Amino acid sequence: MRTILFIVFIFCSFVSYSQSIIKGKIKSGQNDFVENANIILFKNNSDEVISYSISNEKGDFLISYPSSADSLRLEINCIGFAKLTKFLSNKPNQIINFSLQTAVNILPDVVVRQKSIQLNGDTISYNAKSFSDKSDRVILDVIKKIPGIKVTEYGQILFNNKPINKFYIEGKDLLEDRYNIASNNLPVDAVDQVQLLQNHQPIKLLKGLEQSDRAAINIKLNKDSKLHLLGNGHLGLGFSPFSTDNGLTLLKFKKNVQFINSLKYNNIGINLDQELNEQNYSVSLSESGSIKQDLVHLVKASTPPINQSRFWFNNNLLGSSNYLFGLSKLLDLKVNLAYENDRLTDTANSVTKIYLPEDTIIINENHIGLSSYSKILAGLTVQANTNKVYLKNSLKFQRVYSKAEDLISSGINQKLINPFINLINDLNSIINLENNLIGITSFTSFTNLPQNLSITPGPYEDILNSDRIYDKLFQTIQRRSFYTNNFGSFTKKLGIFSFANKFGITFLSQALENNLGLEENGEFNPVIGNFKNLIQRNRLKFYNDANLNLSHGRFNFSTGMKISSNTLINSNIDKKQKDNRWYLNPNISILYKPSTFWETNINLSTSNNFDNEYNASYILMDYRSLINNNVPLQETITKNLSYHIGYKNIINAVYSNLTVDYSKSVTNVLMSTIFDGVLNTKVAIAQNNPTNDLTFSWNINKYYLGLKTSFDLSLAYNVIKMNQLQQNVLAGFTSKTYSLGTNLTSKVGENITLKYILDLMVNKNSSKILEQDFDFTPIKLLKQDFNFKYFLEKDFQTNLSIEHYYNNAKTGKGLTYFFADYSFQKSISKPKLDFSATISNIFNTKTYSSYSYLNNIFINSDYTLRGRMFMFKVSFQF
Missing domain, CATH: 2.170.130.10 (TonB-dependent receptor, plug domain)
Structure with missing residues (x-):
């Protein structure tokens, strides 16, 4: 905390020392305040922009600039007013008020740099x-x-x-x-x-x-x-093997009707599912379980950190239809539908090494996998968004059917069926009553996950079947959840203060049923022991969220308090458990913008997560893992601190950010893991388990408009400290990650475009077991992308792409991979057609080896890749 405050002090001192200030008020000839006037400060007799500002609703502006500048020229532009120019001498602090005269002609927006940016x-x-x-x-x-x-x-x-x-x-x-x-x-x-x-x-x-x-x-x-x-x-x-990539999209954007309808299919490694990604998740969406989860899963080789199309053997079909109808000036109706189907194959080898206090377990596996899934999405939304009323109600349905099979070289065949059904209604409404904002929000969802994992032949007969060999082991598990979050809100503004309060109720009802069974000589029987559960979980929360905000000029202060009463009830086959908790979670946020270009803010908050993932029986999560979560109440207390300094110069296109994030969480659950050969048994025990997470990140982005060149540089450092209990020995683990990234894009003349991307990551893991320190071999990953486009006469163009990957093996010998793609294209203007020929993976690289650590578990995976491929394509637009 002292370090953060010291940084704030140094930063504010630096800014105040190196900047001069001009401030004042802008009015019209009728003495009215002028809002959204653009104030631009130039060096005298030059078009070099030093700084800029925009007047607020009261006509106030503040513009800061380097104190070393010479004489100045100030220009004020605003729609409906005549341009005003003022020559100024350089003084440390100046207060100047301006009066703008109305103009007969309407001025355009302030235009910066040849109309490229406004x-x-x-x-x-x-x-x-x-x-x-x-x-x-x-x-x-x-x-x-x-x-x-x-x-x-x-x-x-x-x-x-x-x-x-x-x-x-x-x-x-x-x-x-x-x-x-x-x-x-x-x-x-x-x-x-x-x-x-x-x-x-x-x-x-x-x-x-x-x-x-x-x-x-x-x-x-x-x-x-x-x-x-x-x-x-x-x-x-395409061919080698036969391949195809087809698609058609129709779009229309009239005043009261918008639609995008699309149909696509490919088997060249393009993952169409990414078009359906939700890019922002609400808290209710996460809490309700409305994001697909796998309660059981297959053991697979880890995914390689390379371009997905290199290893994605797919047959992907996607159809989507999206409509927006303007029912009136105030009300919109949206209809969103999508259907997706895919069939995937993969081949990989993996070596897993588990470093234990007195032993090392090595697991060698060759995998041949086949999976398929289909997805249906449907949404209906009604929305009104005006200055007097806000109303939005969304009804959404999602149905995913997924199954997968993976054959391991040891003779084990894994099969997984993991569908997902989700129905959501999300209502949000706000009205303005005499300058008081009154809101009602209701989020309700139903989720069903009936999932099944089977292993053939039946493993671990000594543990599960009294040393008798049997045919198949199958884990069935189903979780049905009903969730609702309802609250009323009140918002009021008084001068520079605003107050907001939410009072609500959250209720989660969840039924969990799991059973472990086996097939022996054609008969199905449950496994004898603690492998069956029928649990009803209920969670009820009353909460009040109050926030006070003070905003004055370039300073904003916000503080809040979240108060909640939480009740958990777990009802198992033979017992019922109930617990109550009250939580007070304060938060503070301070934002200060010392100039047009700079801003700094600090945030402090606490949060409490009160969960009921209780399950007294053992669940077969995968063919190597049995997990028992016999802790009725899982409580996590987290404290967060973040600090940010940002620089943003829109006119000169420079953006830079430095962020420090620190969180400390303490949960009352510690997982105890016992390895017995390839089988690991995890049992949750009630014990305080702290985790510390610290991240530093810095980024700068600059665009040179005259050179049509952009440059981006990023640096980051992350350290996580946590505990694990393995073989009844408590071990502390530390993971440190260093990363560097750069991106350079440039247009050289009219005929050449260049792009270069570099990403470097170094991961260092260490552990402390029985007062002894152990350092694991660092993992180093390097990725470089180079793209060269050359535009020839008569609308011909060529495109060469080269990818370079490097990672270090545990033996210390680095592995280097090169991929190259080349395309040649002819374009026709009318009609707009492109004819292209592409050769992918020119070097015909067919395997990729990746290395990673998960605390004390080292994983080496060798993935089979797509070989050299030729593709001929015609594309059109209208």
Whole structure:
């Protein structure tokens, strides 16, 4: 804590020492306050921008700049007013008020750098053509190049290292959190601007009351695209082996109707399921169990840390239909449907080494796997979002059917059936009554997980069947959950203060039934012993969440208190257990923006998790693990501290963030693991178990508009300390991870585009057992991507991609892998067609070995990869 406060003091001292300030008020000729006026400070006789600011609702502005600057030129622009220019001398602190005269002509937005970037209030508009090249086809290709934005491998969009909270198209939220459907399919030629809405509050009623530190994206289409049906598609055929990649997407964005309909199929390793990813999860979604879980699972080789298409042997079909209807000026209706089916095969070898205090267990396995799944998603949403009322009700249904089989070289055949059914109704409403905001929220869900794991031939006959050999072992488990979270809210603003309070009730009712059985000579019988349960779990929580916020100028202070009464009831076959807990969880947040460019904030919070995962019997989680969770009450207390310093210069396109996160959690459950050959038995025991987690991360992103070059550099350090009980010996484990990442993208002239990505990760694990320290061999992973595009005359282009992977084996001999892909493409403007030929995995690399640690467990996996493949494709857009 002292260290954090010292950092705050040094930072604030640095900023105050190195900056001069100009502040004042802007009014109109009629003495009215002028809001959203753009104040830009230049060096005198130069177009070099030193700083900028935007006036608030009371006309106040504050602009800071380096005190070493020479004489200055201040320009004020605002729609409906004449431009005002003022020449100033450099003084440490100046207070100047301005009066703007109304203008007959309407001024445009403030335009920065050749209309590529426009700034208006908290909205930054990026011209799509300025950030695209001839090879870009969908809007995600452009979004990746926008300053301050990153896109994860799963399609999640980050601005200033924080996930966006909305993805709009023409101001409409068609897809909710599944915006990959739009970003992967919307033609780039249809887009005029990509707008970045900073500090975006999605609920209009809460604007100015509940602060948001996250941005949103709004896609502005060009005029022609708003009037016509849009579409893109592709047909691809390949060989060695036979392969295909086909798709068709139809899109329309009229004033009162929007839709995106898509049908795709491929067997070349493209995971279409990522288009259905939800990029933001609510607390209720996690607490209710509405995110698919596997209660039992197969033992598989670990997934290699390389491009998924290299090892993904799939047959993936996806169809989705998404409609938005404007029923009135206030009310929208959204319908979202999706169906997905996939069939996967995999071949891998694995070596697992378990380092115990007095022994080392080595498990060698060769895996041949086959799995299939189908998914149905359906959603119906009604929404009104105005300055007077907010109403949103979403009804969602999800059905997943999944089964998998894995044959191990030792002769063991694993089979898993793990379906998932989920139904949700989510209601959120707020109204404004005499400047008081009254809200009612209700989230209700039903979830069913009937799952089955079978192992052939039957293992562990000495433990499970009195030393008699038997045919099959099967674990059946079913968990049905009903969850509801209902609360009323009240929000009031008084001057610089705002107060919000929520009072609610959460109820979870969960039935768990599990049974371990075996087949012997064609007869099915339960395993004798503690392997069966029929449990009813109930959790009831009353809670009150009060928050007070003070916002004045560049300073924001928020404090809150969460009070909850928690009751848990577990009813087993022969006994009933009940427990009650009261919790007080305070939180404090302080945000200070000493200048237009800088911000610093600190957050402190505590949380309590009170859970009932009680299960007095043993469950076969996989063919090597029996788990017993005989602790009725599982309680976790967590304390969090985070500190952040950020720099954001929109005009010069520089973004930098330094974040420190620390958390300490203490749970009353410690897992005791006993290894007996390949079988490990885990039993939960009641004992305090602390975990410490510390993370430092720093990032800088710079875009050079004139050079059309972006540069990104990231550094991170994470250390986790935790305990485990193995072979009745308590061991302390420490995991340290160092990472470095850089990304460079540049357009050289009109004909060449270059991209280089480097990611380096070093993981060091150590343990302390019986007062002795043990250091495990560090794991080092290096990934480099290089992409070269060259645009020839007559709309020909070539694309060369090279990937380099390195990891170190335990023997100390590093393993290096190279992959290369090459494509040649001819484009036709009218109609818009692309004809391409691609050769993938030119070097025909067929296996990849990866290494990883899980505390004292070392895992080496060798995965079979796709070999060299040729693909011919025709793509079209209209």
